[in-house]
Amino acid sequence: MIEAMKQALEALKPCKSCKQEKPTSMFGAKVNAKDGLQPYCKPCASAYRAQWNSANKERKAERNAAYRLEKREQILASKAIYRITSKEKVSLQQKTWAQKNKTTINAIAAKRRAALLNRTPLWANKSYVADFYRAAEILSRGGVQFHVDHIIPLQGNLVSGFHVENNLQILPAHINTSKGNKYEQSI
């Protein structure tokens, strides 16, 4: 009863959207409005909000897609730059390491050379041996480095091989290096 009276006494306000006269309780509050109320009734306001949200969602999705595309190109570009610079960095690091360890490298190379001499019997065919090194050098021109490897190592733990043509094989450098014969090529 009191509620009904209150409603009857309640002023009506036209909604700017649906143009219907509705009780002021059907309008939300708006601080800086003259009557302190929203211009649109609550159902109109919520319909408008839903519409705005869905329109905004599409705009947002479009923006995100564009951002991702731009980001993808940026990522690809930075990856390419990283590949180039890191390659230079790695080769510089290798050069710096080689320069710093020149004495060690030379010592190992000298030891290997001495071992080669010690392990070269009179019956070795020096021309055939040289052919292996020439072949490895020619193969390496293709871009992949090839080394001459001793099938039985010259300084093996159990047996030591000879520096002779039938103890030689040509291997891609990465395989040979993983065998531990890093300075084979410099000999």
Ligand SMILES: [Zn+2]
């Ligand atoms: Zn309305």
